[in-house]
Amino acid sequence: MANSWWEIKVLCDPTLEDAVFWRLESFGCRGTACQIKNNSCLISAYLPEEKAHLLDLAALSLLLRQDALCLEIPIPAVTWDLIDEQDWSTAWKQHWEPTPIGDRFLIYPAWLTLPEHCDRILLRLDPGVAFGTGTHATTQLCLESLEMRLGGEPTQAVIADIGCGSGILSIGAILLGASKVYAADNDPLATRSTKENCELNQIPPEKIIIQDGSIEQIISVAEQPVDGIVCNILAEVIIDLIPQFNAISKKNTWAVLSGILMDQAKPIADTLEQNGWVVATLWRRQEWCCFNIRRS
Numbered sequence: 001m002a003n004s005w006w007e008i009k010v011l012c013d014p015t016l017e018d019a020v021f022w023r024l025e026s027f028g029c030r031g032t033a034c035q036i037k038n039n040s041c042l043i044s045a046y047l048p049e050e051k052a053h054l055l056d057l058a059a060l061s062l063l064l065r066q067d068a069l070c071l072e073i074p075i076p077a078v079t080w081d082l083i084d085e086q087d088w089s090t091a092w093k094q095h096w097e098p099t100p101i102g103d104r105f106l107i108y109p110a111w112l113t114l115p116e117h118c119d120r121i122l123l124r125l126d127p128g129v130a131f132g133t134g135t136h137a138t139t140q141l142c143l144e145s146l147e148m149r150l151g152g153e154p155t156q157a158v159i160a161d162i163g164c165g166s167g168i169l170s171i172g173a174i175l176l177g178a179s180k181v182y183a184a185d186n187d188p189l190a191t192r193s194t195k196e197n198c199e200l201n202q203i204p205p206e207k208i209i210i211q212d213g214s215i216e217q218i219i220s221v222a223e224q225p226v227d228g229i230v231c232n233i234l235a236e237v238i239i240d241l242i243p244q245f246n247a248i249s250k251k252n253t254w255a256v257l258s259g260i261l262m263d264q265a266k267p268i269a270d271t272l273e274q275n276g277w278v279v280a281t282l283w284r285r286q287e288w289c290c291f292n293i294r295r296s
């Protein structure tokens, strides 16, 4: 079958949801979606066929079983199937519905008809294979932090979005009033998705400058230090990026760091301190935390 994808389904106790998302993301899955059904959670995730063999899938299933045993909750049912690319895109789209986030946003799937009236900011998305539908706690924490930092009125604020994925945070920042965003991702499929979603939200290209790569690319193209940084990647990656934040920052730059599990918070806090950053607030959702930081 040309362009086949694994469709992995995990039916689990809701308390295992975060661990399952984490495992699936580390496994390389894209387009993860979750439905609550009769007090259980059905998580569907998709992965290109060539990225995993049957044995890898069996190992994933074992890890999920161990996670459940450690938490003393029922063992999840894990199934997988090969589907073709077209089925993949329709399959996961069926699970994804408009998602309100924070006080302001409604994340709105690109293929649905727009509502006639809405008192929220509509952020339209077709993430394709990129991460960032707004259903994950780490993205939600970032958008809520952006709501707190950017009041919703046009400002001169310039933001860097490192690991932009679908572009959800970059677009959210512009819709909240930022004047410009530098967005970078080291996955070319993600930068393509960011570009498409900017067009979908009618954001002019000069407002979101999209770069293939990481913070180095932002350092080389930014005309001035930024006012804010958002970075929702895994803790291991963020630790390596922190020493470079100063190269795009000024005295009062703030940053929002997410994608960090609670038990990874201490090494992140230590690295921030060593590099001259102060933790203003630490927000928590499920097992995830989000650092709101500023220069000391």
Ligand SMILES: C[S@@+](CC[C@H](N)C(=O)[O-])C[C@H]1O[C@@H](n2cnc3c(N)ncnc32)[C@H](O)[C@@H]1O
Pocket: 130, 131, 132, 133, 134, 138, 139, 142, 162, 163, 164, 165, 166, 167, 168, 169, 184, 185, 186, 187, 190, 213, 214, 215, 232, 233, 234, 237, 259
């Ligand atoms: C968890 S997703 C976040 C997507 C989106 N910003 C959100 O909040 O939903 C992390 C993204 O970071 C990208 N990434 C991973 N390591 C990176 C690095 N060192 N530099 C830039 N992007 C990176 C991945 O390709 C992925 O698109």
